[in-house]
Amino acid sequence: MTTCYNRFACVTLVLIVFTTVVLALQTDGSHRLYLEAKKHSFNQQWDIAAQLYEQLVEEYPESHYREEAQFWVGYCLEKTGEYRSAFLAFNLLERKFPESMWLDDAIQHKIVLAEKLAARRGDQYYTFLRSQLDHEDDDIQYQAGMALGRLGDKRALAVLQSLKGRVDFDVETEQIISQLQQAKDLPDEVLYGENTIGDAIEDDKKATLRIHPKNERVNYFAEHRFDQYKAMAKKDDSWSDKELINFGLWHVLPSDSFDVYYKMEAAAQNEWLRRYWKKQDPTPTTEHNEGQEEFESRVKFARSSFSYFDGLENYNYAPWDARGEIYIKFGQPQNRTMADDGEFWYYPQHDRITFYIRPNVTNIFGRAIIISSLNGQSMRSVPRRSQWSRWRYLHTHYIFNPGFYYDCPPPDGYSYIKNLTVQTTRNSPVLVFQYSMPTSEFTFTEKDGIFQLSYLERYVVFDAHMNKVTQQENMRQLTKSNKREIKKQKTIEQEINVDLDPGDYTLGLRIEDSYSKKVGIKKLDISIE
Numbered sequence: 297m298t299t300c301y302n303r304f305a306c307v308t309l310v311l312i313v314f315t316t317v318v319l320a321l322q323t324d325g326s327h328r329l330y331l332e333a334k335k336h337s338f339n340q341q342w343d344i345a346a347q348l349y350e351q352l353v354e355e356y357p358e359s360h361y362r363e364e365a366q367f368w369v370g371y372c373l374e375k376t377g378e379y380r381s382a383f384l385a386f387n388l389l390e391r392k393f394p395e396s397m398w399l400d401d402a403i404q405h406k407i408v409l410a411e412k413l414a415a416r417r418g419d420q421y422y423t424f425l426r427s428q429l430d431h432e433d434d435d436i437q438y439q440a441g442m443a444l445g446r447l448g449d450k451r452a453l454a455v456l457q458s459l460k461g462r463v464d465f466d467v468e469t470e471q472i473i474s475q476l477q478q479a480k481d482l483p484d485e486v487l488y489g490e491n492t493i494g495d496a497i498e499d500d501k502k503a504t505l506r507i508h509p510k511n512e513r514v515n516y517f518a519e520h521r522f523d524q525y526k527a528m529a530k531k532d533d534s535w536s537d538k539e540l541i542n543f544g545l546w547h548v549l550p551s552d553s554f555d556v557y558y559k560m561e562a563a564a565q566n567e568w569l570r571r572y573w574k575k576q577d578p579t580p581t582t583e584h585n586e587g588q589e590e591f592e593s594r595v596k597f598a599r600s601s602f603s604y605f606d607g608l609e610n611y612n613y614a615p616w617d618a619r620g621e622i623y624i625k626f627g628q629p630q631n632r633t634m635a636d637d638g639e640f641w642y643y644p645q646h647d648r649i650t651f652y653i654r655p656n657v658t659n660i661f662g663r664a665i666i667i668s669s670l671n672g673q674s675m676r677s678v679p680r681r682s683q684w685s686r687w688r689y690l691h692t693h694y695i696f697n698p699g700f701y702y703d704c705p706p707p708d709g710y711s712y713i714k715n716l717t718v719q720t721t722r723n724s725p726v727l728v729f730q731y732s733m734p735t736s737e738f739t740f741t742e743k744d745g746i747f748q749l750s751y752l753e754r755y756v757v758f759d760a761h762m763n764k765v766t767q768q769e770n771m772r773q774l775t776k777s778n779k780r781e782i783k784k785q786k787t788i789e790q791e792i793n794v795d796l797d798p799g800d801y802t803l804g805l806r807i808e809d810s811y812s813k814k815v816g817i818k819k820l821d822i823s824i825e
Contacts, residue, residue, distance in 0.1 A: 325355070325356060326356035326361050326362075328608075329351060331608055332608075333352065334611075335608070335610060337372065338526065342372040346373050349369045349372065353369070363396045364663055366393065367398040382409055386402040386406050386409075400684070404435075407443050408439075411443035411444075426449075426451060434462050434463050435463060438459050445473070448475075450481060524551065531612060532613075533603070533613065541595060543616075544624050547621050547698055548625060548699060571761060571762045573587060577819075578704035579806070580804030580819055581805070581817075587700075587702055590627070591702075594624045594627060597623060598620030599620070601616075602616040602620035602623065603615065614658050617657055618654060618655070618659045622641060622651055625700060626641075629642050629643055630644055640652055642669075646701065647690060647694075649690065651667060652665070652667075653665050666691070667691055667694070706815050709813055710813050713807060713809075713814045713816030714737060715737075716807065717732050717733070718805060719731075722825065725796055725797060725798070726795055727793070727796050729792055729794070731789070732788065735782065735786060738788070738811070740776070741811060745778075746775060747778070748775045748776075750809070751809040752770075752772075752806075752809075752810075753805075754767070754768070754770075754805070756804045757796065797824070800824075802819065802822070803818075803822055
């Protein structure tokens with residue numbers, strides 16, 4: 297009995313070890329294939345990339361890359377102009393992985409493809425477009441309505457009109473609504489008949505030109521930002537400090553601002569950065585720029601902690617993976633939890649969001665970073681339909697838009713003054729600004745029956761080039777004869793006049809009380825005409 301049991305245990309152990317080895321080999325093999333496919337995607341060799349993604353799906357059915365790879369099969373085929381094959385690839389994603397996070401994006405691509413294919417073939421594609429008019433997501437309804445509108449289908453009219461105020465309309469939307477309102481009702485066999493879309497249709501001896509489909513495609517990533525990324529990526533792992541700073545700036549600057557900066561000569565770049573960081577300085581009345589120092593510290597940490605270079609031949613690398621991007625934008629998470637295929641980073645100060653981040657890949661093609669929780673609710677899988685709009689908005693706001701999120705802490709031992717307000721009036725050439733704050737934020741001291749509070753007031757004004765125009769430092773005092781008078785004095789108000797030439801300025805104000813250990817900081821952009 298013991299021998300039998302031991303034999304069974306040995307067999308079980310062998311099976312467990314074998315399964316573990318197989319899964320490990322699958323993970324390693326699928327990872328290398330995934331990186332190879334990404335390399336060709338990066339170089340826009342879409343046909344080769346599509347073959348590699350297909351190979352990954354077929355050969356590694358247990359890989360956690362399989363859903364993403366199936367999406368990219370469709371995307372690459374779309375890029376090569378094989379629209380019908382791309383449409384079928386996105387259909388396969390929906391059939392194989394009905395709970396995939398990639399389905400929403402696949403639907404948007406299918407809408408673009410269906411518009412093109414309906415114009416050419418007139419078969420099942422317009423039926424798909426009409427079905428999306430009933431989708432629960434406003435954006436998908438809108439895209440389907442616009443596609444049908446460009447095809448001249450009046451069924452899109454009511455949907456587009458109902459979406460006004462719920463989605464942003466552009467000039468083209470208004471034009472399509474107007475055209476559909478004026479168009480006559482035509483039977484489907486005329487509207488979607490072979491070779492009719494885009495051609496002149498004789499109607500009462502009057503030629504009517506149908507609306508052409510757009511040539512543009514839905515792009516999962518922003519093409520211009522991809523071009524910027526590609527210009528900076530490297531095939532080796534040698535990065536200068538300046539290159540690291542530039543890559544970090546790419547995560548935090550809007551694309552147009554980054555373009556302006558990146559195309560400058562070195563001296564002009566240095567001056568541009570000086571102005572930029574002075575503009576972002578959370579404590580403008582001091583020489584210490586905490587914002588710039590925090591950014592540079594995050595860049596160094598991202599480089600030292602999240603580098604993913606593994607020497608793959610002809611692969612284009614960034615200096616850090618997707619974790620480095622999130623770290624540079626948001627800093628240290630409050631909680632960081634490891635999972636089998638990624639990490640969860642929690643930021644309660646930003647809509648209580650938890651990011652799910654896949655290591656050793658960047659987010660340039662998307663889905664290396666997703667929002668996995670919303671207001672503390674688990675969102676690792678597909679979000680509920682009612683939450684899609686908010687979930688996608690937050691993805692756009694926090695993941696796909698550049699940004700630098702930093703809350704400057706008060707000096708050691710100090711806390712911030714509550715309800716410090718500043719109002720300005722412009723009476724050229726004089727700037728008048730008045731600040732107000734509660735007396736309860738300050739400490740009164742008593743001497744010989746007289747109560748007094750005092751604080752340091754410091755202000756500085758910069759011109760449009762962030763050069764210092766004027767600065768002033770004053771000790772302010774408030775004296776009261778008894779505690780009753782103190783209670784009556786609810787707020788401290790002070791008015792200051794500054795002579796300035798016409799132009800744009802930045803005002804920095806700092807209030808500091810060493811007794812109460814309170815500090816108040818305000819920064820305003822102003823214009824003098």
